[in-house]
Amino acid sequence: MRDYADAYEEAYSNGVEDERQRCANKLVLTKSEIRLMCGEMTAQEMRTVQAVLTAMRAKILGEEI
Numbered sequence: 001m002r003d004y005a006d007a008y009e010e011a012y013s014n015g016v017e018d019e020r021q022r023c024a025n026k027l028v029l030t031k032s033e034i035r036l037m038c039g040e041m042t043a044q045e046m047r048t049v050q051a052v053l054t055a056m057r058a059k060i061l062g063e064e065i
Helices: 004-025 031-038 043-061
Strands: none
Touching: 004 043, 031 043
């Protein structure tokens, strides 16, 4: 039988992972959403923004960049 501390640690860990996923999902934006926030951009600027968002998302999720 698991004790309270093990159950708490598992619930906490699951909660942290769920929150990381929610935060990472907020960085998934369409080009239209990015343009709405940033205004007019060149193709190169758009690629840069998308690369930065992808890197930030990977970092939040603890993935290799």
